Amino acid sequence: DAxxxxxxxxxxxxxxxxxxxxxxxxxxxxxxxxxxxxxxRGLELLIxxxxxxxxxxxxxxxxxxxxxxxxxxxxxxxxxPSEPRDSAVYFCASTARAGHFxxxxxxxxxxxxxx
Amino acid sequence: xxxVTQLDSHVSVSEGTPVLxxxxxxxxxxxxxxxxxxxxxxxxxxxxxxxxxxTLVKGINGFEAEFKKSETSFHLTKPSAHMSDAAEYFxxxxxxxxxxxxxxxxxxxxxxxxxx
Numbered sequence: 336d337a338x339x340x341x342x343x344x345x346x347x348x349x350x351x352x353x354x355x356x357x358x359x360x361x362x363x364x365x366x367x368x369x370x371x372x373x374x375x376r377g378l379e380l381l382i383x384x385x386x387x388x389x390x391x392x393x394x395x396x397x398x399x400x401x402x403x404x405x406x407x408x409x410x411x412x413x414x415x416p417s418e419p420r421d422s423a424v425y426f427c428a429s430t431a432r433a434g435h436f437x438x439x440x441x442x443x444x445x446x447x448x449x450x
Numbered sequence: 451x452x453x454v455t456q457l458d459s460h461v462s463v464s465e466g467t468p469v470l471x472x473x474x475x476x477x478x479x480x481x482x483x484x485x486x487x488x489x490x491x492x493x494x495x496x497x498x499x500x501x502x503x504x505t506l507v508k509g510i511n512g513f514e515a516e517f518k519k520s521e522t523s524f525h526l527t528k529p530s531a532h533m534s535d536a537a538e539y540f541x542x543x544x545x546x547x548x549x550x551x552x553x554x555x556x557x558x559x560x561x562x563x564x565x566x
Contacts, residue, residue, distance in 0.1 A: 339493075368554075378540070378556040391553070426493065436501050438484045438542075439554065441494040 339442035341427050347448045353415040356445045358427030359408055368439060369402055369412050370426040378426075384410065417449045452477045452545045456557035464565045469528040471560045473541030476522060483524045484542040484554070485515055494540065500524065511535070536564045 340359040348354050360367045368383040382392040387404045395402070399418070404410040414421055424446050428439035457472040475481060485497040498509025505517040511534075515526045524541060541557040 377558045380553060383553070428494075436482060438482075438486075438496045438499050440496075441486075443493040446491075 339427055339429050339440050341425075341442035341445050343445060344443065345446045345448075347450065348417055350418055350449055351416045352449075353413065354417045354421075354447060354449075356412040356414075356425050356427075356447070358410045358412070358442060360410070360427070360429030361431075361440055362408065364429035364431050364440070365407070366430045366432070366439075367404060367410050368428040368430075369410070370428065370441075372424045372426060372444070373422075381412070414447075417447075419449045422447055422449050452481065452543045452555045454541050454543050454555055454557035456539075456541050456560050458560050459558065460561045460563065462563040462565065463531045465533055466530050469526070469531045469535065469562065471526040471539050471541075471562065473524045473526065473557060474522050475524060475541070475543045477543055477545050479545045482544045483515075483517060484544070485509065485513070485524075485526050486540045486542055486556075487537050488540065488559075489537045497526070497539075531562075531564045533564050533566065536562055538562070 342357045365386050369381040370378050371381055372378045381394045382402045383390055384404045402412045424444045426441050426444045428441045430437050430439045453476045455474045463469055483500040486494045487497050488494050497513050498507045500507045500517045507515050513528050515524055517524050538559045538561050540559050542554045544554050
């Protein structure tokens with residue numbers, strides 16, 4: 336199994352541009368999570384999906400952030416327009432059952448820099 | 451509600467000496483607890499997990515953790531540190547019920563430095 340695959344690994348963009356982060360969960364996992372990691376705030380849950388349906392998006396910081404999961408093997412996190420304070424590492428994770436029992440498998444992350 | 455407190459932001463040990471990374475948690479329901487490790491510029495890897503079975507949990511790379519309900523603690527230990535253990539470690543809790551079911555709450559992390 337290739338694990339959770341995120342792309343791109345690194346993204347540098349100018350303020351105001353649209354940024355799209357991508358995630359392919361492990362096949363058969365029906366939960367998918369997006370996390371953001373910063374020095375100041377640590378790891379924050381942004382949104383999670385169950386069977387492609389968004390369950391809790393209370394962690395999405397602003398309307399500039401949106402996430403979709405059009406099918407079981409693909410999810411996107413979009414920031415439009417991007418701002419320098421969005422600079423962070425964004426992780427995608429998936430699990431076969433609610434992570435309470437199994438923990439999650441994390442991708443390698445996308446390091447986003449907005450200049 | 452659930453929360454996690456990692457008591458040390460940095461721990462420094464010499465190679466071959468024991469490692470202790472401290473974690474306290476609070477949870478409204480029967481929690482599951484995890485330790486994750488993150489090496490520089492890498493993703494998060496699951497080290498071990500407690501899910502209401504044995505209170506002493508063994509993980510990968512020689513790490514162990516003991517769940518102590520009376521102390522609400524889940525400290526991570528290793529008898530002998532190796533240079534490759536240098537990384538950031540996260541204690542994580544997940545509640546069994548309520549609106550936070552299945553959601554992981556991360557501690558702020560402990561950076562482990564291992565000196566030769």
